[in-house]
Each structure stands twice: as C-alpha cells, then as structure tokens.
Amino acid sequence: MGITPSTAATRRPTTESGAPAPWRKRLGLWRRMIADFTVRSPARLALFAFVLVIALFASLLSLPAASASGERTAFVDAFFTAVSAVCVTGLTVVSTATHWSFFGQLVMIIAVFVGGLGILTLASVLSLAVSKRLGVRGKLMAQNSMNTSAASTLGEVGSLLRIVITTSVAIEVALALMLIPRFLILGEPFGQALWHGVFYSISAFNNAGFTPHSDGLVPYEMDLWILVPLMLGVFLGSLGFPVLMVLLAHRFNSKKWTLHAKLTLLVTGILLVGGTLLWAAAEWSNPNTIGGLNAGDKVIHSVFASVMTRSGGFNLVDQGEMNQVTMLLTNALMFAGGGSASTAGGIKVTTIAVMFLAIFAEARGDTDLRAFGRRIPEGTMRVAISVIVLGATLVMLATASLLIISGTSLSRALFESISAFATVGLSTNLSAEMPPSGKYVLAALMFAGRIGTITLASALTLRQRNQLYHFPEERPIIG
Numbered sequence: 001m002g003i004t005p006s007t008a009a010t011r012r013p014t015t016e017s018g019a020p021a022p023w024r025k026r027l028g029l030w031r032r033m034i035a036d037f038t039v040r041s042p043a044r045l046a047l048f049a050f051v052l053v054i055a056l057f058a059s060l061l062s063l064p065a066a067s068a069s070g071e072r073t074a075f076v077d078a079f080f081t082a083v084s085a086v087c088v089t090g091l092t093v094v095s096t097a098t099h100w101s102f103f104g105q106l107v108m109i110i111a112v113f114v115g116g117l118g119i120l121t122l123a124s125v126l127s128l129a130v131s132k133r134l135g136v137r138g139k140l141m142a143q144n145s146m147n148t149s150a151a152s153t154l155g156e157v158g159s160l161l162r163i164v165i166t167t168s169v170a171i172e173v174a175l176a177l178m179l180i181p182r183f184l185i186l187g188e189p190f191g192q193a194l195w196h197g198v199f200y201s202i203s204a205f206n207n208a209g210f211t212p213h214s215d216g217l218v219p220y221e222m223d224l225w226i227l228v229p230l231m232l233g234v235f236l237g238s239l240g241f242p243v244l245m246v247l248l249a250h251r252f253n254s255k256k257w258t259l260h261a262k263l264t265l266l267v268t269g270i271l272l273v274g275g276t277l278l279w280a281a282a283e284w285s286n287p288n289t290i291g292g293l294n295a296g297d298k299v300i301h302s303v304f305a306s307v308m309t310r311s312g313g314f315n316l317v318d319q320g321e322m323n324q325v326t327m328l329l330t331n332a333l334m335f336a337g338g339g340s341a342s343t344a345g346g347i348k349v350t351t352i353a354v355m356f357l358a359i360f361a362e363a364r365g366d367t368d369l370r371a372f373g374r375r376i377p378e379g380t381m382r383v384a385i386s387v388i389v390l391g392a393t394l395v396m397l398a399t400a401s402l403l404i405i406s407g408t409s410l411s412r413a414l415f416e417s418i419s420a421f422a423t424v425g426l427s428t429n430l431s432a433e434m435p436p437s438g439k440y441v442l443a444a445l446m447f448a449g450r451i452g453t454i455t456l457a458s459a460l461t462l463r464q465r466n467q468l469y470h471f472p473e474e475r476p477i478i479g
Contacts, residue, residue, distance in 0.1 A: 090425020209313020
C-alpha cells in the first residue's frame with residue numbers, strides 16, 4: 001500500500017530503526033515532567049509562576065527602549081519595579097512618569113494586570129496551558145481561592161477562572177471610560193488621555209497605585225470626576241473575586257450571600273468609616289497636609305486616604321508630613337489590607353474578623369466561633385493566627401534590616417516595611433533613598449507579602465489528615 005502525502009506529512013519523525021527521534025523523546029519527557037509538576041504541586045507552581053513572570057518583566061524593563069533616555073536601567077531598579085508591578089504594590093525607586101518611556105510604562109501596566117489576577121489564578125491558567133488540565137489538587141486550590149465550596153462546582157473551576165479574567169477586564173474598561181473624558185476636558189490630547197485613562201483604571205482596580213503623571217494626583221486633589229472612579233476601582237478590587245461573584249449573582253439579596261462575603265463587606269465597611277473619621281481627626285489641623293483646606297475638601301481627603309491606605313497606594317498628601325498618630329493609624333490599616341483572593345494585600349479583613357470572633361467567643365465562654373448563623377471551623381482560626389504571626393514576623397525582620405542598612409528612623413523603616421508587605425505602595429521616599437541591598441530587602445518583602453500569607457493559608461487548608469491517636473491533653477497557662 002502506498003503512503004499518501006497527507007499521511008507522510010503527519011507521521012512523527014523516526015530513526016532508521018523506527019523509534020521516535022531523540023529530540024522528540026526528550027521533548028515528551030520534559031512535557032510530562034512539567035505536567036506532573038503542575039498537577040501535583042499547585043503551591044510550588046504558584047511560586048514558580050510569579051518568579052517566572054517577575055524575571056520576564058525585569059528583563060523587559062532593563063532594555064534601553066524601556067527608559068525615556070534610551071539607556072539601560074540599572075538592574076536593581078528594573079528588578080524592583082518589576083516586583084512592585086507584578087506584586088501590585090506601587091513602590092517606586094525611579095519616577096514612573098519621567099524615567100520610563102511609553103514602552104516601559106506599557107510593560108509596567110501589563111505586569112500590574114497579570115499580577116493582579118493573583119498567584120492561584122495565574123498558576124491555574126499556567127497549569128491549563130501546560131498540562132491541558134488542572135488536576136484535582138489544582139482545582140481544589142483554585143476552588144478554595146474563590147470560595148466555591150460546593151462539590152458540584154469542582155468541574156467548573158475553568159469557567160470560574162474565565163469569569164475572573166472577564167470581570168477584571170470589564171471593570172477596568174468601565175473605569176477607563178469614566179476617566180478618559182475628564183482628561184480630554186482638562187486639555188490632554190486624545191492619545192494621551194486614552195493612555196492615562198487606561199493606565200489609571202488598571203492601576204486602580206489592581207490596587208497598584210502607579211501614576212503616569214509626574215506630580216501624581218496632587219493636581220486633581222479636588223477633582224471628584226477623577227478621584228471617585230479611582231476610589232471605586234480600588235474599593236472593588238479590594239473586595240476580592242469571591243465577593244464580586246456573589247454580588248453579581250445575588251445583588252443585594254444578603255440572605256444568599258456567603259459567610260465570607262458578609263464578613264468581608266462588614267469589616268471593610270467598619271475599616272472604611274473608622275479610618276475616615278480617625279484620619280480626619282488626626283490631620284484636620286495639620287498645616288502640612290489638609291489644615292489649610294475648607295471642611296468639604298478635608299472630608300474628601302479623609303475618605304480618599306481611608307480607601308487608599310488599605311492597599312490602593314494613591315495619595316494626595318506627602319506621607320512624610322503626616323502626624324505620628326496618622327502614621328500609626330496608616331500602619332494599622334495597611335497591615336489589615338483588603339479581602340482574600342483580591343488585588344489588595346495585608347493580612348486580609350476576614351483574618352481580622354476571625355480573630356475578633358475568637359476573642360468574643362472566649363470572653364463569652366463559647367466553644368464555637370459563630371457568625372451570621374454559621375459555625376466557623378476551628379482550623380480556620382489556626383490559619384488566621386499563622387497568617388498574622390507570619391506577617392508580623394516578616395515586617396519585624398524587614399524593619400530591622402532597613403534600620404541596619406540605612407540608619408533611618410524607626411517610624412520610616414516600619415512604615416516602608418508594612419507598605420511593602422501589605423502591597424500598598426505608600427512611601428516616605430525611603431525606597432528611592434535605599435542602597436541596592438535595601439531595595440532587595442523591600443523587593444523580597446513585596447514578593448512575600450503578595451504570595452506568602454495566601455499560599456500558607458491555602459496550604460494549611462488543603463493539608464488535612466486524620467490522626468489515628470492523640471497525646472494526653474494538658475493545658476498550659478495563657479496570659
């Protein structure tokens with residue numbers, strides 16, 4: 001029987017003995033190894049995905065075309081900027097507006113968009129791309145990150161990932177459409193207004209805080225047409241995709257909301273209102289910030305600061321001119337952060353909710369943690385404690401390192417460390433003043449803050465095993 005051209009064209013390359021070509025065998029082996037890695041170790045895949053993405057964007061930002069001067073950017077500065085963008089932090093060591101060219105800014109905002117999807121989403125997408133399937137462990141991790149606990153949804157994780165990406169794009173497009181007309185009215189050329197609208201929309205929803213203007217948002221500090229969309233974008237991004245999906249599905253029917261959505265919205269509201277009132281009280285008479293403004297503008301600044309402090313990173317006043325009380329409040333709000341599986345950082349508002357519920361339960365003598373008619377598993381409290389302790393330890397070690405490296409004051413070192421860990425991006429300009437070693441410390445802290453607590457929480461949640469025996473119980477003295 002003859003071999004038709006179509007059959008010959010599709011036949012795999014073989015040696016004279018009929019065995020597959022060596023290069024094809026090696027390619028198949030590598031593919032099986034990568035597929036096995038993505039299916040068996042989703043947590044390691046998440047780390048690998050973020051490291052790979054950061055390396056890619058750092059290389060692009062190192063190119064001469066990425067800088068406005070046409071010269072190569074120092075690797076430490078390109079690396080720091082890539083980490084800050086992928087980890088949606090917003091800390092900078094060079095001016096976003098003047099140092100980077102259009103290509104450099106484009107690379108940064110793409111890095112923000114990719115990083116804003118989150119490590120679990122990114123790892124799941126990479127797993128699908130490489131192995132063509134998520135596997136049960138990968139689905140469980142993605143399912144846990146989006147709070148879809150129903151067993152029937154395990155096969156729908158791929159669809160949920162598409163919903164996450166679609167929702168992000170839709171919100172960012174809506175924000176851009178709000179901002180572009182305003183920049184046009186303010187006299188910017190169409191192309192520049194379009195770019196600024198897109199840049200701010202992606203930066204806001206992903207809680208990055210990068211700004212393409214050399215003066216930041218200071219020229220627009222009274223312009224609600226710009227400030228309101230930015231606050232709305234940061235607020236929605238800080239809620240997290242699990243909450244957004246619940247709101248899209250059930251709107252204002254709170255009876256159908258998940259416990260996670262209820263706790264997130266409740267604590268977010270408390271922090272937003274409380275942060276506004278406390279920030280206003282602390283800065284109301286400070287002539288270096290809002291002391292010289294009228295009452296209405298002071299309220300606008302206070303609301304804006306409260307929204308941005310928990311992860312947004314945009315600012316209207318010089319952070320170094322704030323009162324010490326305000327800096328302490330800002331540290332607390334930054335450390336708290338936003339919602340789980342969101343573009344915000346920090347230890348997350350549900351972690352705070354669980355800890356306060358545990359305190360109230362202990363004070364009442366209850367054995368169970370209860371909220372909104374639901375009992376919270378004991379393991380959740382252990383995860384919350386682990387996240388808080390890990391976060392506080394990382395901040396303490398980083399603060400000590402910055403003090404040794406720079407010799408700066410404790411308040412500035414602590415502020416910069418919490419801002420980096422919580423991926424907020426507010427700064428007293430300490431990042432730019434740091435020597436390379438200090439920049440690497442902050443970069444490591446941003447990376448750990450973006451993936452550390454989330455990965456730890458997911459790992460602890462997934463690692464459950466049945467014990468066949470228990471040791472004798474003995475209670476130590478606490479307090």
